[in-house]
Amino acid sequence: xxxxxxxxxxxxxxxxxxxxxxxMINIWDRFEAxxxxxxxxxxxxxxxxxxxxxxxxxxxxRADVSIDKRGVCGITADGMAMRMMLLRNxxxxxxxxYHTETTLKTLKxxxxxxxxxxxxxxxxxxxxxxxxxxxxxxxxxxxxLRLYNAVKEDxxxxxxxxxxxxxxxxxxxxxxxWKKIRIYPGGxxxxxxxxxxxxxxxxxxxxxxxxxxxxxxxxxxxxQSQIVNxxxxxxxxxxxxxxxxxxxxxVLDPDYVNIIPNGHEPFLxxxxxxxxxxxxxxxxxxxxxxxxxxxxxNIETGQEMIQRWEMDDVFYGFTGNWIMQExxxxxxxxxxxxxxxxxxxxxxxxxxxxxxxxLIPVSEVVAFEGIDERLDYIPEKAEEQAATLLQxxxxxxxxxxxxxxPVIGLDMNEAVVGFSTESIVxxxxxxxxxxxxxxxxxxxxxxxxxxxxxxxxxxxQDVHTVAVAKELIKRDVLVLSMGxxxxxxxVAGLCSPEAKDLAGPGLKALCEKLGTPPVLxxxxxxxxxxxxxxxxxxxxxxxxxxxxDLPVVAVAPEYMEQKATIDAxxxxxxxxxxxxNPVPTVTGGPDLVKLLTVDCKDVTGGILHVxxxxxxxxxxxxxxxxxxxxxxxx
Numbered sequence: 001x002x003x004x005x006x007x008x009x010x011x012x013x014x015x016x017x018x019x020x021x022x023x024m025i026n027i028w029d030r031f032e033a034x035x036x037x038x039x040x041x042x043x044x045x046x047x048x049x050x051x052x053x054x055x056x057x058x059x060x061x062r063a064d065v066s067i068d069k070r071g072v073c074g075i076t077a078d079g080m081a082m083r084m085m086l087l088r089n090x091x092x093x094x095x096x097x098y099h100t101e102t103t104l105k106t107l108k109x110x111x112x113x114x115x116x117x118x119x120x121x122x123x124x125x126x127x128x129x130x131x132x133x134x135x136x137x138x139x140x141x142x143x144x145l146r147l148y149n150a151v152k153e154d155x156x157x158x159x160x161x162x163x164x165x166x167x168x169x170x171x172x173x174x175x176x177x178w179k180k181i182r183i184y185p186g187g188x189x190x191x192x193x194x195x196x197x198x199x200x201x202x203x204x205x206x207x208x209x210x211x212x213x214x215x216x217x218x219x220x221x222x223x224q225s226q227i228v229n230x231x232x233x234x235x236x237x238x239x240x241x242x243x244x245x246x247x248x249x250x251v252l253d254p255d256y257v258n259i260i261p262n263g264h265e266p267f268l269x270x271x272x273x274x275x276x277x278x279x280x281x282x283x284x285x286x287x288x289x290x291x292x293x294x295x296x297x298n299i300e301t302g303q304e305m306i307q308r309w310e311m312d313d314v315f316y317g318f319t320g321n322w323i324m325q326e327x328x329x330x331x332x333x334x335x336x337x338x339x340x341x342x343x344x345x346x347x348x349x350x351x352x353x354x355x356x357x358x359l360i361p362v363s364e365v366v367a368f369e370g371i372d373e374r375l376d377y378i379p380e381k382a383e384e385q386a387a388t389l390l391q392x393x394x395x396x397x398x399x400x401x402x403x404x405x406p407v408i409g410l411d412m413n414e415a416v417v418g419f420s421t422e423s424i425v426x427x428x429x430x431x432x433x434x435x436x437x438x439x440x441x442x443x444x445x446x447x448x449x450x451x452x453x454x455x456x457x458x459x460x461q462d463v464h465t466v467a468v469a470k471e472l473i474k475r476d477v478l479v480l481s482m483g484x485x486x487x488x489x490x491v492a493g494l495c496s497p498e499a500k501d502l503a504g505p506g507l508k509a510l511c512e513k514l515g516t517p518p519v520l521x522x523x524x525x526x527x528x529x530x531x532x533x534x535x536x537x538x539x540x541x542x543x544x545x546x547x548x549d550l551p552v553v554a555v556a557p558e559y560m561e562q563k564a565t566i567d568a569x570x571x572x573x574x575x576x577x578x579x580x581n582p583v584p585t586v587t588g589g590p591d592l593v594k595l596l597t598v599d600c601k602d603v604t605g606g607i608l609h610v611x612x613x614x615x616x617x618x619x620x621x622x623x624x625x626x627x628x629x630x631x632x633x634x
Contacts, residue, residue, distance in 0.1 A: 001032050001040060007324065007461035009491055011249040011410045015327035018407050024354060025347065026326050031456045041458055049588025050081030056201045065590055078207035078589030083199050085565060085586060086214045090195050092566035093221040096526065097155075097188060098341055098365060099264055100229040102377070106267055107232050108148055109379035111141045116271055116383040117236050119144060124422075125235045132168045144235070151228050159190030166223045171536045173546050174574065177604060178219060183212050183573065185220035192217065207592045215604065218570030226529030233304065237270055240307040240420040240523065242427065242516070245297075246317030248491045249324070250412025252333035254401065257285045257293045259393045260319070260328065263340035264524065266304035268362055268377055269295065271386035272338075273305070273315045281390055282314075288397050293390065298328060299343045303486060303524040307418050317412070321454050321487035322560075323461040329355055332406035336393035339366050340377065342563075356400040358392045415495035417521040419480070421534045427514055432541045434514075439551060440634055443506040445476045446551030446625035447538075449531045449576075450519075451567055452485025453560030457582040458612055462488030464581060468557040469494055471618040473518040476504035477553075477625065480534075483525035485558060494519040528567045532574055542632075548575035548605025549632060551625040555579045557617075572596070572606035577624045579609045579617055 006016050006028055019026050032040040046052040046062045053071055054060040063070055063077035070076055075083070110117045119125060119140045126136045126143060134146045154165045163185050167175065178184040185191050195217045198204040204213075234240070252258060259276075261269030273295045275281055285293035297305045297318040306318050319328050322343045329337065329351040337348065341363040349368045352359035361367060361374040362385070375385050428434040438444050450469060454461050465488045472479050473494070481489050489495055494502070500511035503518040511518050522531060535552055539545050554571040556564060559580055571578040586592050596608040607624075611617040 001028050004463050005460045008463045008466050008488065009248070009320065009324070009411070009461070012320070012324045012327045012461065014410060015249065015330055015407050019326060019330045022330070022354065024326070024330065024350070027323060027345075028456065040456075046588065048585060049077070050084060050585035051077040051588030053080045053084070063588065065588065073202055073205070075205040076207070076589065078592040079205040079210070081586040081589040082207040082210040082214070082592050083205065085584070086195055086210050086217075087199050088562040089214050089217055089566040089569055090192055092562035092564070093188070093192060093217055093225065095342060095563055096221055096225040096229070096566070099526065100225045102265055102267070102341070103229050103232050104148060104152065106379045107144060107236060110236060111144050111148070114380040116274055119235060120238050121235050124231065124239055128231045128235070132165065147232075151224070155188050155224055157187030157190065159186040159194040161186045163187060163220060163224060165228065166219060169223050169227060169533065170219070171539060171547060173544065177575070178573070181212065181603060183216035183219065185216050188220045188224040191220045207589060208595060211592070211595060214569045215573035218566050218573050221566055222529040222532055222570045222574075226526050227533060230523070230526055230530050233266070234420070237266070238308040239422050240418040241423045242416055242418045243310045244414050245306045245311050245417045246412055247320070247415045248412050249319055249327065249331060249410040251296055251317030251319060252328070252331050252410065253291070253294070254333045254406035254408070255291045257290045257335050257393050257397045258296050258333050259294070259336045259338060259389065260296050260298045260334055261301045261305070261338045261340065262298045262325075262344055263363070263366070264300040264304070264342040264526070265340040265363065265377070266301050267379070267382060268338060268340065268386055268389065269297070269301050269305050270309070271382045272389060273309065275383065275386050275390055277312075277314045284394050285397070288394055289401065290397050293394065299325070299484065299487070300524045300526070301340060307420070307521070307523050318487070318490065320491050321462070321484035323454050323456065326351060329357065330407070331410070332404040335396040335400055336360060336389060338362055338389055341365050356396070356404050358396050360389065360392065413491070413493055413496070415490040415521060416497065416517050417490065417495065419520040419522050421530065421537065424520070424534070427516060432538060436538065436541055438506075438510050442634070443476070443510055444478050445506075445622065445629065446478075446553065448472050448477050448479045448553050448555045448621065449535070450479050450481045450485050450489070450555045450557070451525060451528050451531070452483050452556045452558050453525070453564050454484045454488055455558040455560045455582060462492065462558070464614065465489065465557040466492045466494065467614040468555060468618060469519055470502055471614055472555070472621070473499070473503040473507055475618065475622055476506040477622070478507060479519040480522040480531055481519050482522050482527045482531065484560075486521055486523065489519050490521060495521045525563055525567060528570065532570075545632065546575065546605065549628055551628045551632070551634070553577045553579060553621045553624060555621070557581050568608070572600055572608060573604050575605035577607050577609065577621065579611070579621060581610065581612060581617070583610050583612065
């Protein structure tokens, strides 16, 4: 593995060479070592197909549909594959909702005046409360408390009692479909129980039933976890609005005290930025020989932050997504790596020891072997905890700066970030009409919601994501990017206005007219619910066009982990054409594959497409978009 088999990004390739020189084990070599016969992508065929199970003591079992070989309990490969997928979905949902609950704790403490934060977007607070049917009289704190109580009540609603949040936010046309096929969800906690209980040995081994339960869970997750989470973060920390942001590994300057908040929750990251912008903290950094103190955004915590706050010399820029984590740590520029929920790797302690930085878990769910020092986030102590973290990094600077040779000359570029439904409407002059007109007259053929992780399967980091995004914009499809894939296209330059020259003539003309890039940075994987809300608004503005009939596709060129699987299942329940790569571990179940890739269209209107070749994948997306345009008479 070398060159682009490592990463699309030259900066990552450069630091990889340093990692190899230093003899450090790393994600690329570990991935290669997992392969069979010198092929990094060749793995156990039963595992790749999802046709194995180790959930009970009679296993592990393997299944083969061609000879009716089943698990000891009698479950087929179709059932095995879908049951394991549903369990992954429960894990993804649970992790999304952990973030949401932390956001709610932060809101509650802020209402009580116990955090360094505030209600930054009172209008968003009122509009969201109004959509949920809540009383919007009184102070901002009164409304926020009602919002807090209402969503908490809905989360805890029994699984067989319909969710009020879904009723208030989901398109009516979708709700009718979901009720008809009995996948209309109740409260999220009840849904997780319902799904998990169904996966016990000898309870539900029927792939079609398990698939419907997964969709039901996905609907609950998107509306109760994702939308609630992101909208409340908007209320606290600002609605995303377009602005420039430095990106890539070149944002790391070894002469500064550099602190990286990492993971998916931005709370301590924001608190540290607020403190670090104060002159006294900059002076503390200079007193130990640094040029100053910087907070550097990273992975999804970084996406949450850069979407909402503008850069300056303190909140300096964004590095990239999760696979380049070891490259970030091996740069020789880091003084503190602050790990909240998700995307911190078990290998990080070895890198902390080698490259002399403080590794600090700040979430109860995060732990590392050999790391005993931690500072679990408490909203009421956010400012105090932020100060402790800043001081840790400052105290670390002299040792790191004196003993670690940094990697210099790394690339840095700019991206335009901060698009949201509100900011897109603002950019269009206050309504969706210009976008709809551009779709109607063929200036753009359709819209792709790129919600992706990043993976080393088949290709290097971000290689397939960038290729798919380039091919889509070349064919006049506007791309909204989210998740780690968003970091990939930002660093690759596709979220800059200059990228319009890579777009087809129609999309290029629209970009020039509006002053926007052809790929709009729309946030994190948690924004999947937000983009579904935007798609619903487009449907409504077009006169109630059913979601499956819109010239819209969901795109996951490099899905990786369990949160991505529930996003994809939700997209199918929502009625979207959904492209997924790498090939999911379900191919051992031919009836399940047929359900997801063919029959689902007659159930929810959604369809799963799997294809490893970039051009063929985009050809199929455009075929779907053009068929829907024809259906709508466009």
